[in-house]
Amino acid sequence: MNFNVIIPAIIELLIVILSIVVILLSIAYATLAERKVMGSMQRRLGPNKVGIYGLLQPLADGGKLLLKETVIPAHANVGLFLLAPILTLSVSLFGWMVIPFNNTTVIFDTPLGVIFILAVSSLGIYGVIFSGWAANSKYAFLGSLRSTAQMISYEVVLGLIILTVVFCLGDSPNLSQIVISQQAIWYIIPLAPLGILFFISALAETNRPPFDLPEAESELVAGYFTEHSALPFAFFFLGEYSSILLISTLTVILFLGGWLTTFDMYLSNALSSFILGLKVSFIFFSFIWVRATFPRWKYTQLIVICWTSLLPLVLGFVTIVPSIILTLT
Known part of the structure; x- marks a missing residue:
């Protein structure tokens, strides 16, 4: 096995997977940020029940849709x-x-x-x-x-x-x-x-x-x-x-x-x-x-x-x- 080729390929794959995870997390919390900002602009609280200040709300929404x-x-x-x-x-x-x-x-x-x-x-x-x-x-x-x-x-x-x-x-x-x-x-x-x-x-x-x-x-x-x-x-x-x-x-x-x-x-x-x-x-x-x-x-x-x-x-x-x-x- 040529490890000089396999190891860089594995590293590149890990970087891609990590990038996708970071992007998906950014998307999840972008939805929370939108709901919070919209709530502030409309003089209401927005999501604040799941986790501290509603920080776990995206995970709860994702789990609900998954199930x-x-x-x-x-x-x-x-x-x-x-x-x-x-x-x-x-x-x-x-x-x-x-x-x-x-x-x-x-x-x-x-x-x-x-x-x-x-x-x-x-x-x-x-x-x-x-x-x-x-x-x-x-x-x-x-x-x-x-x-x-x-x-x-x-x-x-x-x-x-x-x-x-x-x-x-x-x-x-x-x-x-x-x-x-x-x-x-x-x-x-x-x-x-x-x-x-x-x-x-x-x-x-x-x-x-x-x-x-x-x-x-x-x-x-x-x-x-x-x-x-x-x-x-x-x-x-x-x-x-x-x-x-x-x-x-x-x-x-x-x-x-x-x-x-x-x-x-x-x-x-x-x-x-x-x-x-x-x-x-x-x-x-x-x-x-x-x-x-x-x-x-x-x-x-x-x-x-x-x-x-x-x-x-x-x-x-x-x-x-x-x-x-x-x-x-």
Whole structure:
């Protein structure tokens, strides 16, 4: 046996498993943080019974969903019905492979990190389509159609904004290089309008209020996962919040300097990861803040603003920003 090959492979596998555990724990406590912050904004306590200050509430919720019976509709396509939540969670976790947590820590450091994230995020649509069609329910089917149209529409805007940031880098679309290129100035300062448009599009891409039309309770019960319960529902839930944290991290990397501070100083890997976590927490807090502030839009408004307002604006920036860069260089 060639231990020089096996041992590094085992170490890499352990790192991947540890990363998945950390991400899942972050997702679990992100849900608790949202409920606590929403409770404070609405002048109530939020979860506070399970554990000290409700800190064990995510574990209790996960145990409840794990122990409940999985109910499958009689006329559902069982294979696709069970595959959809697994695909949704898997795709949302794949995106974390190319996220740099500090200057040296990244699971899969590829020069095409941005392209990888865009490709993986586009695959998440299949889980939504499968869940709506396989359930054989009109509410789930309408929710999946809404979500598919919404995600495809706003992926165009997100992709063009990311392309503009890559133009500023002038190199391969590697996420670590994008962070390092912001040592002099974070991109949120010269590209502030694009940062705002990216945040708005991120809300729509992750089906967050006020753009949570695929899950409109008053119209579609719960949207594309109306018929899913127990563990499949937990997979959808984890996949949704994993996507929220992923796009929050991507926002920090593209516009807020990633793990960098405003001071030109050397930081340890642990401190760099902590700074990245603080910035991601701020973006996630902004997601919660928007949810507690704005009412849900109409679906027609959501699609119209994408194709008639956001997309022309972003196309204008895609033309102007490279022109300015060429002029100055």
